[in-house]
Amino acid sequence: MFSKSKKTERIDTEQREQYEYARKRVVQKKRLMQHFIIFLVGSVLLIVINPVLGFGDNFFIKDWFIWAILLWAFLFLIHVFNVFIMNKFMxxxxxxxxxxxxxxxxxxxxxxxxxxxxxxxxxPKKEEVKKNENPNLLPPDVE
Missing domain, CATH: 1.20.5 (Single alpha-helices involved in coiled-coils or other helix-helix interfaces)
Structure with missing residues (x-):
């Protein structure tokens, strides 16, 4: 319990950087999966709201939910691109x-x-400094 030798494992900086990088990648992929699930649920909800319930029929675009889902899919594809493609290069x-x-x-x-x-x-060069040095450290006109 009170021994002099403590066995503490220290992580060197390279291992620490690798760990931090791996942790960040896991967080990125987790957020991408959350985005995907929200995208699926939101798309189903938009489909239910417009064609099934008839909400937004008098909107200036007849099938507005399709455009909303396509825009959202585009944003999701940008997210996928950033996580899997850009991260490999950068x-x-x-x-x-x-x-x-x-x-x-x-x-x-x-x-x-x-x-x-x-x-x-x-x-100035060292020779010039030595020539100009006054041993008395007084200006020449004071002597």
Whole structure:
């Protein structure tokens, strides 16, 4: 109970990132399934409301429920595309590559700016600094 050696398993950062990525993917797929179920229930409800109950017959579009279901199906297909297609192309590895590209671009720009500063306002060389040093640390006209 009060032993000195505690067996605590620590997860290294790579495993932690993999776990977080897997958890996010599960949440994405769960939300997609919820969207699908809501889409099915909503479509059935729209079909029941318009043709069966006759609600919305005097609406300016005769079969408006078909257009509503088609629009909803389009939005669902966009959701499927984002979860299964876009995530494959733009996963964690893609993000890391983009970050590396941006870091390289910034480093190159910093180097260009440093070269420009070195050309426009060069630092004095060590020999020049030593020649101009006054051992008394007083200006020459004060002596």
């Amino acid at each position: 996963d964690k590895e893609w993000e890391n590559k983009q970050l590396d590209k941006l870091k390289a671009k910034q480093a190159k720009r910093i180097q260009e700016l440093q070269q420009q500063v070195d050309v426009e306002m060069p630092l």
